[in-house]
Amino acid sequence: MTAMVKAEGVHKSFGAAHVLKGIDLEVAPREVFCLVGPSGSGKSTFLRCINHLEQINAGRLYVDGNLVGYRQKGDKLFELKDREVAAQRRDIGMVFQRFNLFPHMTAIENVMEAPVQVKGETKAVARERAQRLLDRVGLADKAGNYPSQLSGGQQQRVAIARALAMEPKLMLFDEPTSALDPELVGDVLDVMRGLAEDGMTMIVVTHEMGFAREVGDSLVFMDDGVVVESGHPRDVLTNPQQDRTKAFLSKVL
Amino acid sequence: MSVNTDKAGRTDAPPPGTAPETIKAVPVRHYGRWISAVVVLGLLGLIGKAFSEADIRYEAVPDFLTDSSVIDGLFMTVWISVLAMAVGLVLGIVLAVMRLSKNPVTSSVAWGYIWFFRGTPVYVQLLLWFNLALVFPIINLGFYKDEMSDFMTPFMAALLGLGLNEAAYMSEIVRAGIQSVDEGQTEASHALGMSHGKTLRRVVLPQAMRVIVPPTGNEFLNMLKTSSLAAGACQYTELLRSTSNIGNTTGAVVEMLALAVVWYLVLTSIFSVGQYYLERHYAKGSQRSLPQTPLQRITVNLKSLGRPSGGAA
Ligand SMILES: Nc1ncnc2c1ncn2[C@@H]1O[C@H](COP(=O)(O)OP(=O)(O)OP(=O)(O)O)[C@@H](O)[C@H]1O
Numbered sequence A: 001m002t003a004m005v006k007a008e009g010v011h012k013s014f015g016a017a018h019v020l021k022g023i024d025l026e027v028a029p030r031e032v033f034c035l036v037g038p039s040g041s042g043k044s045t046f047l048r049c050i051n052h053l054e055q056i057n058a059g060r061l062y063v064d065g066n067l068v069g070y071r072q073k074g075d076k077l078f079e080l081k082d083r084e085v086a087a088q089r090r091d092i093g094m095v096f097q098r099f100n101l102f103p104h105m106t107a108i109e110n111v112m113e114a115p116v117q118v119k120g121e122t123k124a125v126a127r128e129r130a131q132r133l134l135d136r137v138g139l140a141d142k143a144g145n146y147p148s149q150l151s152g153g154q155q156q157r158v159a160i161a162r163a164l165a166m167e168p169k170l171m172l173f174d175e176p177t178s179a180l181d182p183e184l185v186g187d188v189l190d191v192m193r194g195l196a197e198d199g200m201t202m203i204v205v206t207h208e209m210g211f212a213r214e215v216g217d218s219l220v221f222m223d224d225g226v227v228v229e230s231g232h233p234r235d236v237l238t239n240p241q242q243d244r245t246k247a248f249l250s251k252v253l
Numbered sequence B: 001m002s003v004n005t006d007k008a009g010r011t012d013a014p015p016p017g018t019a020p021e022t023i024k025a026v027p028v029r030h031y032g033r034w035i036s037a038v039v040v041l042g043l044l045g046l047i048g049k050a051f052s053e054a055d056i057r058y059e060a061v062p063d064f065l066t067d068s069s070v071i072d073g074l075f076m077t078v079w080i081s082v083l084a085m086a087v088g089l090v091l092g093i094v095l096a097v098m099r100l101s102k103n104p105v106t107s108s109v110a111w112g113y114i115w116f117f118r119g120t121p122v123y124v125q126l127l128l129w130f131n132l133a134l135v136f137p138i139i140n141l142g143f144y145k146d147e148m149s150d151f152m153t154p155f156m157a158a159l160l161g162l163g164l165n166e167a168a169y170m171s172e173i174v175r176a177g178i179q180s181v182d183e184g185q186t187e188a189s190h191a192l193g194m195s196h197g198k199t200l201r202r203v204v205l206p207q208a209m210r211v212i213v214p215p216t217g218n219e220f221l222n223m224l225k226t227s228s229l230a231a232g233a234c235q236y237t238e239l240l241r242s243t244s245n246i247g248n249t250t251g252a253v254v255e256m257l258a259l260a261v262v263w264y265l266v267l268t269s270i271f272s273v274g275q276y277y278l279e280r281h282y283a284k285g286s287q288r289s290l291p292q293t294p295l296q297r298i299t300v301n302l303k304s305l306g307r308p309s310g311g312a313a
């Protein structure tokens, strides 16, 4: 079975700042893959490379067997056109720390937007699926609300529904709960747990170690642009081998 | 999942029977307001007196207010302003996108355009368009070929002169609007697989409109007045030209200027109201509830007048 995501020696620099220093990892289909690490270690950057919001400088990155952002002919790489990059992104859902809902559209319009604009679905079909997805994240009665009329937790659940509307085969979560008040975190994690049970492949950057332990199939600890330690969440969290992992976990657990 | 906390609350209403005592305090006296009001009224009175004693026959103003040539001029002013503004807006958006483009050729072309059209007087630009036949005697667009002097009518020259000049200003307004939209919006849109164009049209521009509309209203009011330059530069008979024509033939020169002032004020007032509703439209979603329209505010005030204040229950 091909890996859903495969990274081989991925490097990324911003000018002089070398942020990712050779990341190798593999995410299997239906796997819940947790990414933890201190601030500035490059977790968000890696996630953004996966759907080509950032361009990598060296190495190879594959999603479902396809090279991200490039086409390889022989040993030559060709950059994909904007349209082809957009097509690749359709299959990858992304949920942001700060929600990034479209503020001028209601909840249901947010969810309908991409299927109508990108897939050319009719509004009726898109609306029906959007209503179903909002129902699934527990917000059926908030369909007509603008984002400014929703709590943070509700906004994040709409954002998840919006990503799901494109029926992605991979979901990327970048600290989906860290902008939320503690009492709102549970609702969002519940939705993610449900997604995991339905077999969605997920890469989750998170500081919620409880969630990682319960729902995660594997966990990677990143520091300073490299993978320091990886394994099953239970093993890494309860019995870390590396000093850097121990130091980090002693701070967050 | 508990989602209905939103409907809770409402426990802080006072129990019936114990209506809180309304505060009766002596309001702060705003003496400054009264004094300044008197000063302003006094000044207005003096100005009004000076104008009423001047040698102006105001009776002539209503006589010509709806004169057919005045109405024609009025229509021409609105027509050229709306069209030139449309040209300015569309071209302005194109230029703004070009200016923000990563392609160095497109962004330099936009920069050069803006540099030239903002850097020269619009009056000169109008003269140049009207006299373009001196440079290009024949216009040949491939599908269209004509004598330049036939093509460059007063209307055409005014439209190009005003519209292309406006585009330079509008592009800077649009650029400011686009840059005011959070980058996270573009990212979210791209992450959903939306193209650059769709992202711009569906996500960025609608949000940028909140920043774009107010200065665009300014630009439009300016355009209504600046269009009068087209009379002198390219013989376009708009409001000011048609009123001063009447003034010249009847000798009521100043009277007709007053008439033009009345019409310009009417036009700018009407379009200001339009701007208010446009701003309200683009405020959608940015506030928890939309501000009341003037009409709604009046009806609410009227209704509250009918109710006895204090609300003794
Ligand atoms: N666009 C950019 N330009 C320059 N530097 C950047 C850019 N994006 C990220 N960086 C730098 O890359 C490093 C890693 O950032 P990244 O956002 O990936 O960290 P992170 O692990 O997600 O941290 P956090 O937990 O705080 O979100 C940081 O030092 C950051 O300053």
Ligand SMILES: [Mg+2]
Pocket (backbone or CB within 6 Å): A043, A044, A045, A174, A175
């Ligand atoms: Mg981050």
